Amino acid sequence: MTSTVTAPASALAASQPPARKRRRRRSTPLIALLLGPAAVLIIVFIVAPAVYGMYLSFTNTQLTGFAARSPKLVGFDNYAYLLTNADFLSSLGHTGEFVLYSAIIGQTVLGMVAAILLSRPWIRGKGIFGAAILMPMVVPEVVASLTWASVLSNNSSGTLNLLTSFFGAGSTDWLQVVPLASVVAVNIWRGIAFAMIMFQAALEDVPVELIEAARIDGARAIQVFRHVTLPLIRGPVFLYLLLTTISTVGAFGLVYFLTQGGPAGQTRIAAIYIYERALQFSQIGIGSAASMILLAIVLVLGLVYVRLAKVEV
Amino acid sequence: MTSVAVKPVSPPEVAPPQTFRRRRLTPVAKMQRVLGYTLIGLLGLFCLVPFAWVVLSAIDAHAGPNVQLPTLSFENFTRFFTNSGTPLLLMNSLIIGIGATALNLILGLAGGYALARFEFRGRRAFMYGILLIRVIPAPATIVALYLILVNLKLTNTLYGLILVEAVLQLPVTLWLLKGTISAVPIELEEAAWVDGNSRFQAIWRIVLPLVGPGLGAAAMLTFMGVWGDFLTPLVMLQSQELYPLSIGLFRAFSEHNQVDWGLLAASAIVYVAPPAILYIFVRKHLLRSSLGGAVKG
Numbered sequence: 001m002t003s004t005v006t007a008p009a010s011a012l013a014a015s016q017p018p019a020r021k022r023r024r025r026r027s028t029p030l031i032a033l034l035l036g037p038a039a040v041l042i043i044v045f046i047v048a049p050a051v052y053g054m055y056l057s058f059t060n061t062q063l064t065g066f067a068a069r070s071p072k073l074v075g076f077d078n079y080a081y082l083l084t085n086a087d088f089l090s091s092l093g094h095t096g097e098f099v100l101y102s103a104i105i106g107q108t109v110l111g112m113v114a115a116i117l118l119s120r121p122w123i124r125g126k127g128i129f130g131a132a133i134l135m136p137m138v139v140p141e142v143v144a145s146l147t148w149a150s151v152l153s154n155n156s157s158g159t160l161n162l163l164t165s166f167f168g169a170g171s172t173d174w175l176q177v178v179p180l181a182s183v184v185a186v187n188i189w190r191g192i193a194f195a196m197i198m199f200q201a202a203l204e205d206v207p208v209e210l211i212e213a214a215r216i217d218g219a220r221a222i223q224v225f226r227h228v229t230l231p232l233i234r235g236p237v238f239l240y241l242l243l244t245t246i247s248t249v250g251a252f253g254l255v256y257f258l259t260q261g262g263p264a265g266q267t268r269i270a271a272i273y274i275y276e277r278a279l280q281f282s283q284i285g286i287g288s289a290a291s292m293i294l295l296a297i298v299l300v301l302g303l304v305y306v307r308l309a310k311v312e313v
Numbered sequence: 314m315t316s317v318a319v320k321p322v323s324p325p326e327v328a329p330p331q332t333f334r335r336r337r338l339t340p341v342a343k344m345q346r347v348l349g350y351t352l353i354g355l356l357g358l359f360c361l362v363p364f365a366w367v368v369l370s371a372i373d374a375h376a377g378p379n380v381q382l383p384t385l386s387f388e389n390f391t392r393f394f395t396n397s398g399t400p401l402l403l404m405n406s407l408i409i410g411i412g413a414t415a416l417n418l419i420l421g422l423a424g425g426y427a428l429a430r431f432e433f434r435g436r437r438a439f440m441y442g443i444l445l446i447r448v449i450p451a452p453a454t455i456v457a458l459y460l461i462l463v464n465l466k467l468t469n470t471l472y473g474l475i476l477v478e479a480v481l482q483l484p485v486t487l488w489l490l491k492g493t494i495s496a497v498p499i500e501l502e503e504a505a506w507v508d509g510n511s512r513f514q515a516i517w518r519i520v521l522p523l524v525g526p527g528l529g530a531a532a533m534l535t536f537m538g539v540w541g542d543f544l545t546p547l548v549m550l551q552s553q554e555l556y557p558l559s560i561g562l563f564r565a566f567s568e569h570n571q572v573d574w575g576l577l578a579a580s581a582i583v584y585v586a587p588p589a590i591l592y593i594f595v596r597k598h599l600l601r602s603s604l605g606g607a608v609k610g
Contacts (some may be wrong), residue, residue: 153379217502
């Protein structure tokens with residue numbers, strides 16, 4: 001008798017606070033069983049490296065050599081070394097240029113152009129154009145780099161050299177002569193699609209009535225964009241800038257595949273510097289300190305964007 | 314008012330009485346359209362042209378580093394599958410990709426269920442914590458991760474890489490599956506309990522069939538992330554016989570003196586195929602579930 005009464009009652013009581021509290025106490029082992037493995041693994045493989053990296057950055061840990069035997073705490077020595085090291089400072093500079101030209105300017109402008117054009121009602125073949133722009137993003141990093149290796153080939157029949165020869169220019173070894181501009185172009189190419197998707201979603205939320213009203217009041221298309229559309233999609237634009245900045249600061253594969261940081265360190269962005277220091281020269285301490293500086297820069301940039309966007313987080 | 318006035322004008326575009334069109338398209342509007350098509354066409358070309366070499370060289374028996382008209386043959390692909398090293402690359406990539414995705418989904422499903430169905434202290438903090446942690450760029454933690462893995466004796470093994478890759482993609486999977494599971498009414502599960510099912514039976518019989526789309530989306534995102542990852546296998550694997558396609562392609566490309574361009578291009582096509590097939594397969598589900606997940610938070 002009692003069981004038939006209590007079973008539905010406990011089921012029904014799910015939404016009532018007291019019953020839920022009781023259930024919570026009983027379900028603690030169940031939660032631990034379900035969420036425990038995921039939480040532990042996330043802590044071991046994602047959280048711990050970040051914390052451990054911070055610790056390592058204050059030590060002179062090495063993988064080889066004398067210091068490998070007994071790593072010692074060295075305080076801020078690694079940081080002091082890095083902040084006076086020309087190679088590291090120039091790698092930060094390269095990262096800055098890389099992010100500014102490829103992500104903040106190139107991808108944003110071209111992605112916005114693509115999103116606006118594909119939102120025009122008169123454009124035909126939206127599917128084809130959209131798919132074409134999407135292609136660079138969906139292929140793996142390595143394939144994306146490989147396609148450009150041929151475009152930027154130093155050979156006189158490399159794709160880009162063929163194009164410039166139409167204008168009478170001689171063939172150039174693009175990855176040697178303008179290495180940073182080349183990898184910036186490659187990264188723009190890869191990121192247009194993400195910008196386009198983000199902006200398309202934002203543009204869909206702009207009420208058509210506002211734009212029509214502005215047009216009737218005599219505003220030109222550019223004025224409408226500047227004074228009506230842009231303020232309305234401010235939030236998504238800054239969210240996009242935040243996301244793309246984070247991922248571009250951490251860019252590694254695309255550049256490493258094409259140039260491996262060269263020639264003469266001209267494309268050695270911070271991620272490549274860290275990789276070289278820590279895993280090729282085995283200077284874990286210095287590599288970790290460089291990681292922490294990079295991380296600090298990302299966090300500061302993130303805060304700036306959040307402030308500029310006036311987004312509640 | 315305005316929208317009512319405009320609407321009757323736009324349908325004639327489909328079945329055009331000439332007078333309407335001519336009046337609507339002022340020279341300025343025409344200029345805008347020409348400019349618009351030119352711009353979008355150039356953008357499309359910019360995005361597609363780099364692929365020309367890979368596609369053309371893959372089916373060219375005498376492929377070189379540059380774009381040329383192919384002498385049509387599938388020799389490069391047969392060489393890819395009969396060569397001594399290359400099938401192993403594909404095999405490793407598949408083992409890593411499928412293994413990591415499966416592990417990721419199991420962990421994600423269990424964790425997502427706990428996050429969706431139980432109110433416990435620290436739940437929100439955990440959710441936002443795993444979201445925020447993705448802000449950290451991968452190269453910034455790879456060094457410490459490598460040392461931890463060395464201590465756990467997980468470097469230079471496939472199962473170690475599978476474990477790491479599965480966990481690196483776990484935050485997204487947890488968010489996605491938490492959203493989809495929350496969208497399944499708890500009443501359905503309660504009905505199953507009343508009918509005598511245990512908690513796990515109810516999950517298996519009721520929840521799992523209903524979160525199919527979300528599971529598919531999570532599987533696709535994870536698989537694509539793992540399949541395309543370059544940095545983690547580059548750091549973790551030292552033995553050549555463990556390399557996945559991404560590292561194999563890189564090594565083959567960076568031997569500057571003797572690159573087998575045809576084989577390289579064919580490998581690239583093989584490398585792109587599985588995620589492309591998966592994408593086409595799951596696309597419909599992805600759209601539906603990501604919207605559902607977004608609404609439910």
